[in-house]
Amino acid sequence: MKYIYLIFFSCIILNCKKTESEKLSADAIINSSINVSGSDKVDSSVIDFDFRDRHYSAQRHKGKFSLMRLTIEAGKDSILDVLSNKGFDRYLNGKEAIFVEDSMKVKYSASVNSVHYFSVLPYGLNDKAVNKILLGDTEIKGENYYTIKVTFDQDGGGEDYQDVFLYWINKETFKADYLAYSYEEEDGFGIRFREAYNERYVKDIRFVDYKNYTPNAVSVALSDLPKLFENGGLKLLSKIELENVQVN
Structure with a gap:
């Protein structure tokens, strides 16, 4: 009987290790998102x-x-x-x-x-100056998302290398449905939250438009924006709409 228990617990341990090893990295998630979006x-x-x-x-x-x-x-x-x-x-x-x-x-x-x-997007998220970190999962409008934090090296990161981004990648489709970022300009500090909509593929490349939101206070953490979004705590500033998209 004891051998049966040993086999049972061994299977549990091995399965746990297998589950841990199968967890996706931030790089793997972004690579999958690039693939399904045709960004390659x-x-x-x-x-x-x-x-x-x-x-x-x-x-x-x-x-x-x-x-x-x-x-x-x-x-x-x-x-x-x-x-x-x-x-x-x-x-x-x-x-x-x-x-x-x-x-x-x-x-x-x-x-x-x-x-x-x-x-x-998500083209560009594999550039050498890009740093990616996988954070905890997030639920938005009943869908489950990977949360990827993106920062930039000063060398090669451009003038806005201090900007910080969060991308929410759908765990089923691997599409980037939401993103948020903080930025610094001469006139101050700002935060934006974007919701993708009007998805279409042109020559196998995914294009979306965005609804562009901002919180009432800049002291809000980027990770809190999805909850504020769902609870109506964000203000719609503008829409980012691309027209007459052509690809050759």
Whole structure:
């Protein structure tokens, strides 16, 4: 009889160890999210879309990139901002790059990069400067989510390397349905919570729009935002809607 008990408890121990070993890491979860979102195709693509009366275009190929924003002003002047591996340039009415002060280059670069960054998430979350930590599971609207914290190294993390992100990855679909981030700017500190909606695939790449929320107080922890969201404690600031998305 004692041998039966030994076999029984041995099975329990082995199963526990197996369960522990099968737990996914933050890297594995992000890799799965990139896979189901088709984000692995972004690195060899040309993506165009319109956002808030401006046209955006991104060309990426094996680590090289050119992120563009075209603005047509009321006076019919066209301003083309280009952020690439070489830096930032601005063109006026199709002419050669015009002089831009360094302080403004930083501002324009961050603005262009931000729109392109959010447009193709979770692409970019495997960059060398990205640090990922798996936190506890979270339930949002009855769905279970992995919680991934993302921070950035100063070297290679860009001007906004101090920003902190949380991504909620659906445990069944591995899609990034929600995200939140804290940021610092000249005018202060801010927090945002985003809910993805209007999912569509263009050339096998997933694109979503976002409802952009903020809490009433900036002292709120990012991890508390899902509960505030469900309880109506967040204010809808805007909608992030990409139009006329094309992929080549």
